[in-house]
Amino acid sequence: MGKRVELQHVIFAVIFLLFVMVNGQPVNDTDFWWHLKAGEYIWQTKTVPHADVFSYTMSDKPWIAHEWLAEVIYYLAYSLGNFRGLFVLNLLLLALTYYFYYQLLQLRTGKNSILSALLMLAGAFFTYFFWGFRPHMFLHLLFVIFLYVMECFYRNRDYLWILPLLIIAWVNLHGSFIMGPVIIGLYLISGIFAIQLPTLVNRLWTPAQKRKLLAVLLMSFLATLINPNSYHMLFYPLQTVNSDFIVNQINEWASPDFHEPYFMVYLGYVLAGFALMGLGQRKHRAVDLLLVGTFFLMSLYAVRHIALFVYGAGPVFGYYLAALLPKNSLYKHEHIFNGVSAVKHLLNGVLVVGTLIAAFLVWPPEVPLEKHVEARVLPVGAVNYMKQHRLYGKVLNDYNWGGYILWTLYPDVRVMIDGRTDLYAAKVFPDYLKIANLLPQTPQLLQKYYPDAIIIREGTSLDAYLSKYRHWQKVYADETAVIYTPVVKGRHGT
Known part of the structure; x- marks a missing residue:
């Protein structure tokens, strides 16, 4: 095997290069920055905050730092290696995820x-x-591990003991921890009820297996309480998915728009998989129907759940597809060249050297994190101006820039809003949208939130509005951002 070039090796090389290329791009994920600042705060203070410490609009109001451990891990990676540390951490998480997948x-x-x-x-x-420097990278890894462990148990290989331990990590890493018990529950339910259908393989759990699964499920639920927020974490996912405001305002919580090319391709993948299941030569496993159905519905509800469907349904589609392939096909003879030994060695060498050269070409340069930012996406120049001119205090800011401003200027600056939508959803975010969209309440809201400075996108309606009135002066402008300060402190209206 080591002496021949195999197609899967080429595919592995392509995936590795994709890992490198995606994670070596400029950090344009606007949520990353407040996660990094939260990790820094927690690491330096050795405390997990239970109230907001970053904004002036929700200061000291209850805040559930539900991803605190992931934030600390990302901050430590940054502390050890700057951007390169973050880059290597994400490569490691992706490698582990795709190994188990x-x-x-x-x-x-x-x-x-x-x-x-x-x-x-x-x-x-x-x-x-979804491969950004964000806590949901841990969701991908843990989700796939849970699927793998449960599939092993289905095949009488018992690693269930590790699942409650993983839940302890999951509940402190990411708010999606409920997916762990969901996976256990789907496997459990699939083997409890005897359903007699000619197209269904209904494997029933033995009494001992049912007791073990129930025990692991119970221990996993109890394990969710082992976190700094105790039982409050159990309600956090429900509060998020039940918030119409969050679902309507945040892109990754929106349903897929199948008019867009990416989602059209995804729909094709789904339909092809369903066709395999419907027309395939194998009987359906009850657990497969539960997994595919559950995660498909979740992917229709929110874009962010597409990854869960792909990880959950891909192996099921593979099960049906494998039955359709001839036993003597290329898929069984995995080498792509059957020539003489010297040529095999040559192709192996070309693959290894080619992968290394390609990785070198796309490997990110050794520069600080701040240099991996695109000035057209984030207000790099404006924030530097604020730092140089000590323009500190309360800042009314663009929603997508709150995290970056916090990372670079906190604690000298407190923001109006940042990416923690759950914290601001009740009042601040709706008020922010009224200001950003220049609704009639704008003058009163500017007075209410009383900022020392306003930093917003250049060329917006609010920019035009503020530029017309003598109570605000434009002190900085570039192609991305503008900064306004009040001419007379305390007068922010028209």
Whole structure:
């Protein structure tokens, strides 16, 4: 095996290069910055805050820092290696995620390495959009590990003991921890009820297996209480998904728009998978129907759940696809060249050297994190101006810039709003939108929030509004941002 070039090796190389290319891009994820600042705050104070410390609009109001551990890990990676530390951390998380995903695919495809690698490549294509420096990277890893452990248990390989321990990590890393018990529950339910259908394989759990699954499920629920916010964390996911404001305002909580090319391709992937299940030669496993159905509905509800469907359904699609492939096809003879030994060695060498050269070409340069920011996306120049001129205090800011301003200027600056939508959803965010959209209440709201400075996008309606009145003066402007300060402190209206 080591002497021949195999197609899956080429696919692995492509996926690795995709890891490098995506994570080496400028950091344009606006939420990343407040996560990094929260990690710094927690690490330096050795406390997990239970009230807001970053804004002036919600100062000392209750705040659940539900991703505190992930934020600390990202901050430590930054402290150890600056941007390169963050880059390596994400590569490690992706490598672990796709290692377990590949092992899961191998289980479901009958160890068809090429088919598993191709499905892994499809998974990378549909999930690369979510590969930012953010806590949800831990969601991907833990979600796939749970699927793998439960599939192993289905095949009488018992690693269930690790799941409650992983839940302890998950509940402190990301608010999606409820997905762990959901996966256990779906496997449990699939083997409890005896359903007699000619197209269904209904494997029933033995009494001992049911007791073990119930015990692990109970321990996993109890494990969710082991976090700085105790039982409050159990309600946090429900509060988020039940907030119409968050769902309507945040893109990743919106439903997929199947008019867009990315979602059209995703829909094609889904329909092809469903066709495989409907027309395939294998009987359906009850747990497969539950997994695919549950995560497909979730992906229709919110874009951010597409990754869960891909990880959950990909192995199921592989199970059906493997049955359609001829046993003597390319998928069973995995080497792509059957020539003489010297040529095999040459192709192996070309693959290794080519991958290393390509990785070197796309590997990010050794420069500080601040240099991996695009000035057209974030207010780099405006923030530097504020720092140089000591323009501190309360800042009314663009929603997407709050995190970056916090990272660079806190504690000298407190923002009106940042990416913690759950914190601001009740009052501040609606008021912010009224100001940003220049509704009639704008003068009164400017007076209410009483900022020492306003930093917003250049060329917006609010920019034009403020430029017309003598009570505000424009002190900085570039192609991205403008800064206004009050001419007379205390007068912010028209």
